[in-house]
Amino acid sequence: MNKKSLWAFGTREVVYSAIGAALYAVLSWATNFLQIPAAGNVAFRPAVAIPLFFGVVFGPIVGFITGFLGNIIGDLLSGYGFWVWWDLGNGIMGLVAGLVAFVGLKAYKGWDNIFKAEIFVVLGVLAGAAVAAASEIWVSGVDLATTISINFIPTIIPNLINGLILVPILMVAYDAIAKRSGR
Numbered sequence: 001m002n003k004k005s006l007w008a009f010g011t012r013e014v015v016y017s018a019i020g021a022a023l024y025a026v027l028s029w030a031t032n033f034l035q036i037p038a039a040g041n042v043a044f045r046p047a048v049a050i051p052l053f054f055g056v057v058f059g060p061i062v063g064f065i066t067g068f069l070g071n072i073i074g075d076l077l078s079g080y081g082f083w084v085w086w087d088l089g090n091g092i093m094g095l096v097a098g099l100v101a102f103v104g105l106k107a108y109k110g111w112d113n114i115f116k117a118e119i120f121v122v123l124g125v126l127a128g129a130a131v132a133a134a135s136e137i138w139v140s141g142v143d144l145a146t147t148i149s150i151n152f153i154p155t156i157i158p159n160l161i162n163g164l165i166l167v168p169i170l171m172v173a174y175d176a177i178a179k180r181s182g183r
């Protein structure tokens with residue numbers, strides 16, 4: 001993806017956003033029962049790799065929509081309701097991962113490309129979790145230390161584990177599929 005098309009939003013991006021949001025919603029719903037003890041409604045979600053991957057491969061807008069809408073739908077399916085700041089945090093996670101195009105990601109395999117993507121996966125997880133966890137200060141009235149211990153840290157640890165392991169696997173698989181299809 002070149003820098004010029006990084007912010008493009010046409011039919012292709014709409015389709016990828018819809019696919020990504022649907023995948024993230026269903027896969028999140030499937031694992032939302034894996035609640036992390038003593039954390040503020042935080043689940044162990046391998047599906048977190050979906051908005052990160054869609055951001056890396058299809059750009060920041062697709063990553064944002066995948067994370068934002070996918071989280072809304074997944075939480076509603078799970079009976080959690082609507083938590084706009086956590087939905088926004090999931091969107092930001094995908095958006096930041098999609099900014100990897102600025103450092104010249106040319107392919108989706110090879111250690112150098114995987115390393116670049118992994119840096120943006122880490123930045124995306126940290127930025128998204130920071131927005132979501134910080135919102136608890138004014139939304140729920142908790143202090144900073146509490147939101148760090150029951151929201152931020154319990155969110156970033158499993159999200160980093162899942163993102164750092166699963167995104168490279170998805171990148172290599174996508175690269176193989178894209179080459180087979182002649183892209």
